[in-house]
Amino acid sequence: MPSKIAIAGAGISGLATAYALKQRGHDVVVYEAQKRAGGPVHTIERDGYLVETGPHTLLVRHRAVAELLRELGLDPMIVEADSTASKRFVVSDGAPIALPMSPTEFATTSLLSPAGRLRILAEPFVGRFDKEGVDEPLAHFIRRRLGAEALDYLVDPFVGGIWAGDPRRLSARHTFGTLTEFEESAGSIALGAIKKRLLDGPDEATTISRRLISFKGGMKTLIDALTDHLGEALRLDSPVRKLRRDDDEWRVIFERGRARRGESFDAVVLTLPTQALADLEWENAATPPGAMDELCRVNHAPCCVVSLGFDRHDVGHPLDGFGVLVPRVEQFHILGALFVSSMFDGRAPEGRVNLSAFVGGARQPELFDHDDEAILDLACRDLGELLDIDGPPHFTHITRWKRAIPQYEVGHQVVLDRIEELETHLPDIYFAGNYRDGISIPDLLQSGQRHAQAIDETLRR
Numbered sequence: 001m002p003s004k005i006a007i008a009g010a011g012i013s014g015l016a017t018a019y020a021l022k023q024r025g026h027d028v029v030v031y032e033a034q035k036r037a038g039g040p041v042h043t044i045e046r047d048g049y050l051v052e053t054g055p056h057t058l059l060v061r062h063r064a065v066a067e068l069l070r071e072l073g074l075d076p077m078i079v080e081a082d083s084t085a086s087k088r089f090v091v092s093d094g095a096p097i098a099l100p101m102s103p104t105e106f107a108t109t110s111l112l113s114p115a116g117r118l119r120i121l122a123e124p125f126v127g128r129f130d131k132e133g134v135d136e137p138l139a140h141f142i143r144r145r146l147g148a149e150a151l152d153y154l155v156d157p158f159v160g161g162i163w164a165g166d167p168r169r170l171s172a173r174h175t176f177g178t179l180t181e182f183e184e185s186a187g188s189i190a191l192g193a194i195k196k197r198l199l200d201g202p203d204e205a206t207t208i209s210r211r212l213i214s215f216k217g218g219m220k221t222l223i224d225a226l227t228d229h230l231g232e233a234l235r236l237d238s239p240v241r242k243l244r245r246d247d248d249e250w251r252v253i254f255e256r257g258r259a260r261r262g263e264s265f266d267a268v269v270l271t272l273p274t275q276a277l278a279d280l281e282w283e284n285a286a287t288p289p290g291a292m293d294e295l296c297r298v299n300h301a302p303c304c305v306v307s308l309g310f311d312r313h314d315v316g317h318p319l320d321g322f323g324v325l326v327p328r329v330e331q332f333h334i335l336g337a338l339f340v341s342s343m344f345d346g347r348a349p350e351g352r353v354n355l356s357a358f359v360g361g362a363r364q365p366e367l368f369d370h371d372d373e374a375i376l377d378l379a380c381r382d383l384g385e386l387l388d389i390d391g392p393p394h395f396t397h398i399t400r401w402k403r404a405i406p407q408y409e410v411g412h413q414v415v416l417d418r419i420e421e422l423e424t425h426l427p428d429i430y431f432a433g434n435y436r437d438g439i440s441i442p443d444l445l446q447s448g449q450r451h452a453q454a455i456d457e458t459l460r461r
């Protein structure tokens with residue numbers, strides 16, 4: 001029998017779970033605190049620029065994600081990143097250097113010294129970690145297996161760009177789990193990768209060739225497609241405040257205007273950020289002592305997205321790539337920048353370029369507290385130096401995310417264990433979100449499907 005299910009939070013996790021539950025015939029209602037859905041996934045059009053306030057791209061490499069986009073009718077709206085986007089720059093000695101993409105480029109790159117390159121090639125001969133099972137910091141794992149230069153110029157800039165994170169604090173197992181598994185299974189990252197390829201081959205049932213995409217109207221298109229399917233079932237501007245157990249139902253108490261209202265459900269999926277989870281009130285149901293506090297201890301890196309439009313003639317760099325990443329050791333302020341108008345057409349007016357710089361992160365969280373003028377100034381100074389820009393921006397837009405990305409730090413397993421404990425303890429309450437299921441949009445689209453399947457099976461029992 002179909003069940004009535006409430007979903008708290010209309011970010012990508014909530015919307016994906018709601019869509020998949022609806023496809024399975026359940027009656028869903030989604031409550032969102034803000035006046036719009038999508039969390040950081042949002043696009044603004046202004047002065048001929050298309051500006052992403054958060055994610056700029058979506059990496060499709062799983063069949064399930066490609067099929068979901070097709071089901072949502074999004075295929076005609078997909079734009080694939082320009083082929084030059086496979087080129088990424090990393091700053092070394094104050095200048096952007098193309099990341100080597102082939103053995104020949106690796107042999108000649110100036111990004112790493114000859115000794116640094118040899119150290120990477122020696123990886124298969126490095127002994128296995130003698131403390132198996134220990135949750136090792138990512139920086140420690142990479143330095144041990146690939147050397148200090150690989151950490152500084154390959155891993156640290158990418159961790160800054162993807163997680164806005166600090167490899168000294170992130171858990172190797174929870175952020176780069178495939179690599180730690182390779183070491184565990186084969187004694188080396190390289191040998192583990194080769195062994196997997198020889199034994200398993202490409203997993204054609206679940207994976208497809210990688211496509212880096214967005215949509216003609218920007219990333220917001222994905223949110224619009226998911227919310228269109230919900231119609232009246234999406235309640236915006238309706239923060240959930242309290243959950244009350246009434247016999248074998250859950251009463252969801254939410255705010256609308258100044259009034260508190262309630263609706264009853266068979267099950268509730270909580271996709272709220274951890275801080276909002278901690279603020280929830282519970283009635284006739286006790287959460288295990290300390291469990292919510294544990295969730296709140298998940299650190300989140302702050303991040304400002306600084307969108308800038310320049311005259312093409314003022315930019316000396318050819319901008320022939322995805323963007324530029326800045327290693328911590330290079331002493332700039334920005335974590336990196338995306339060459340938005342090089343990746344996708346229609347992101348800037350004729351003769352102009354659209355760049356997005358990222359400021360803050362776990363590396364320099366204090367920069368987040370600077371005012372807009374200061375943030376703009378430091379982003380323009382860094383980009384001016386790195387990309388040889390000689391002229392002021394014609395367009396600026398800053399978006400601030402105080403708790404942008406959850407950090408899977410050493411000890412993250414405790415958080416995952418506590419969530420399981422909460423789910424066991426609280427009947428028909430489920431937890432989903434980027435502090436648990438991965439941080440990328442494709443991870444969360446897939447986890448929405450997994451959660452929906454598990455909830456469906458439990459409720460139909």
Ligand SMILES: Cc1cc2nc3c(=O)[nH]c(=O)nc-3n(C[C@H](O)[C@H](O)[C@H](O)COP(=O)(O)OP(=O)(O)OC[C@H]3O[C@@H](n4cnc5c(N)ncnc54)[C@H](O)[C@@H]3O)c2cc1C
Nearest residue numbers: 009011012013033039054055056239240276434439440441
């Ligand atoms: C700057 C930035 C750049 C990124 N770039 C990329 C990228 O290029 N590619 C990529 O794949 N990923 C990227 N990500 C990561 C990805 O966007 C996020 O991990 C993902 O959007 C998180 O989705 P979520 O649903 O788990 O959480 P959220 O989007 O945070 O959703 C939670 C929702 O709950 C709502 N809420 C809070 N309290 C309540 C309440 N009491 N009641 C009801 N609702 C409530 C919130 O308003 C929010 O809408 C980026 C993230 C950021 C911040």
